[in-house]
Amino acid sequence: MRIIHLSAECYPAAKAGGLADVVGSLPKYLNQLGHHCEVVIPKYDNQWIGSQEYETVFEEAFSMAADQVKFSVQKMTNDKLGFPFYVIDIPGRFDRPGIYIDPWSGHGYWDELERFVSFQIAALEWMRVRDEKPEVVHCHDHHTGLVPFMLSQCNRYRDLSDIPTVFTVHNAEYHGEHELDNFKLLPAFNIDNLGLLDWDGRLNSLASGLKCAWQITTVSKNYMSELAEESNGLELLFQQERKKSTGIVNGIDTEVWDPNTDELIEYNFGYRNRKKGKAENKKYLCREFGLNPELPTISFIGRLVREKGADLLPDLFKRVMYSDVEVNFVLLGTGDPQLHQIFASMEGDHVGYFDATLEYNEKLAHQMYAGSDFILMPSRVEPCGLNQMFAMRYGTVPIVRAVGGLKDTVVDISEDDGYGITFDEFSLEAASEAIDRAVNLYVDSSQHSEVLSRIMKLDFSWKRSAQEYIKMYKALISK
Incomplete structure (x- = not known):
């Protein structure tokens, strides 16, 4: 044809x-x-x-x-x-x-x-x-x-x-x-x-x-x-x-998005050496931003616009960082100028726990997929979503609102053979609870290891x- x-x-x-x-x-x-x-x-x-x-x-x-x-x-x-x-x-x-x-x-x-x-x-x-x-x-x-x-x-x-x-x-x-x-x-x-x-x-x-x-x-x-x-x-x-x-x-294009051969990440890895590969890339990512690699690291990659739920992020990040839970947040994206100002200000207020790169940076995006433990997608609207697929290809667990294609591609860990964290309501409370569940998964090293194995076996190719x-x-x- x-x-x-x-x-x-x-x-x-x-x-x-x-x-x-x-x-x-x-x-x-x-x-x-x-x-x-x-x-x-x-x-x-x-x-x-x-x-x-x-x-x-x-x-x-x-x-x-x-x-x-x-x-x-x-x-x-x-x-x-x-x-x-x-x-x-x-x-x-x-x-x-x-x-x-x-x-x-x-x-x-x-x-x-x-x-x-x-x-x-x-x-x-x-x-x-x-x-x-x-x-x-x-x-x-x-x-x-x-x-x-x-x-x-x-x-x-x-x-x-x-x-x-x-x-x-x-x-x-x-x-x-x-x-x-x-x-x-x-x-x-x-x-x-x-x-x-x-x-x-x-x-x-x-x-x-x-x-x-x-x-x-x-x-x-x-x-x-x-x-x-x-x-x-x-x-x-x-x-x-x-x-x-x-x-x-x-x-997704599994030739471009392949941690085995990706020239944009610091340490190449595959399914067999996934734990070591994730650990090395996380160390590199955290070192670049002055973060503690022992803490769970949650990334947001994307446009800072209403559809992506980006306006929820400042209050969500602050709520978690002011709680007893210790988490690293790394953000990459551009969009709403007002959000740019807020995130730039937050960098100074939360040194060692938060970093925002307010630009388009393909290399950093790949490194964040490889080095993060979780990727956050609290979208209001998400026709399909590719970031969750990229992330899972690199062994990064998705935290997503169950909307659009996110609902089609991410199964909650509470279900049989589940491999992600999902939430339904677009609210600060629901997103906060999802992050708490992610931190609990991270602490449970046995379950986290099982989920890592599961997501890297998934086939999201074309x-x-x-x-x-x-x-x-x-x-x-x-x-």
């Missing part, structure tokens, strides 16, 4: 969240299983994209409202990512360092809609003239949510209208919502079908993708159910489109999930 993935992110080229990890790994595993998957993203002006070599495979221009938009499609000259990788260069729109946020102002770009509409049209313009058409177009999140509409409704792409489209919702918190009058940016279509773009009187890219795609997927089974109950106003639509929807749990996608693609093509 020939599948083309359209996305705003792809690891390691451009990453803001878990979307990048999925788009950077699923196509690789599908290709290893004998299929032909390509990835297409915008050409951002960042270090990784700028350091690669490309050949231009297509150049053209199209009309978008009153503007003539010139663009080129460029293919990376090697396939070191495990799949053909293309970037679309649109001068004036994507030649900026940020994916969604201007790093200088900290705010989203003013022309977000024009940026991503131009990317989607450019991708379809190239697809229209290619000799070898894709058999499936796989779109990811609202940034590519207008592609199913344009393929099925725009006169210009009528010859492509029989190509099945898959629309994967990685995060329904963001809809790509704008004034409805912006439909004029799109190529001509029958105005009677404007309702396919409209949700609550607004142009809603996520809603349009849900309505027009042949198949909807989300990144975990539980998240699929949750969206019909809470999706920022799209609950009814998710309910209406349930028959063509399915949840497929994400996998193999199983990739087979589910293959089955789905084949069913769509057969239609």
Whole structure:
């Protein structure tokens, strides 16, 4: 099968969240299983994209409202990512360092809609003239949510209208919502079908993708159910489109995330020497931050935003540190400026027990997975979650709120063959109790050793999930 993935992110080229990890790994595993998957993203002006070599495979221009938009499609000259990788260069729109946020102002770009509409049209313009058409177009999140509409409704792409489209919702918190009058940016279509773009009187890219795609997927089974109950106003639509929807749990790239070969951690280790490997990496991590390696070490890695439950962390950390329980807390992430200030202040107040690194640091993230005893994920919303899978691959026990994909991938130690700490309610009390349970597990060296053995045997690779996608693609093509 020939599948083309359209996305705003792809690891390691451009990453803001878990979307990048999925788009950077699923196509690789599908290709290893004998299929032909390509990835297409915008050409951002960042270090990784700028350091690669490309050949231009297509150049053209199209009309978008009153503007003539010139663009080129460029293919990376090697396939070191495990799949053909293309970037679309649109001068004036994507030649900026940020994916969604201007790093200088900290705010989203003013022309977000024009940026991503131009990317989607450019991708379809190239697809229209290619000799070898894709058999499936796989779109990811609202940034590519207008592609199913344009393929099925725009006169210009009528010859492509029989190509099945898959629309994967990685995060329904963001809809790509704008004034409805912006439909004029799109190529001509029958105005009677404007309702396919409209949700609550607004142009809603996520809603349009849900309505027009042949198949909807989300990144975990539980998240699929949750969206019909809470999706920022799209609950009814998710309910209406349930028959063509399915949840497929994400996998992780076990070639990148392998403690045996990971060049970003201080001491490589595997299942057989897991205790020694964990101990050595923990010593290194604690030494770097002036912490006591004898204490249980709990990490938070991720965006400091409401969805991740980051606003709960300051009070939670203080509550534990002011109690009789001795714990190390290590935090890595960026996000809410107010939280940055709070965590920076806490470093001085809790020397020897707390450290915050307020930046994006891939190397440190890997070391924290390898050197921590526990990883904390108190999310309000977690479509799938990859951090818990990364952590368990490195022998780090997850402490998670049982929501979205966290509920699908972490089984509480109170259950048969359980291997994590889970809590249901989003509250300081519930999270504190979960940390108490984690500390008790750490103190019980026999049970902790058993859980360590269990989590390092778990298989969160893409193999199983990739087979589910293959089955789905084949069913769509057969239609």
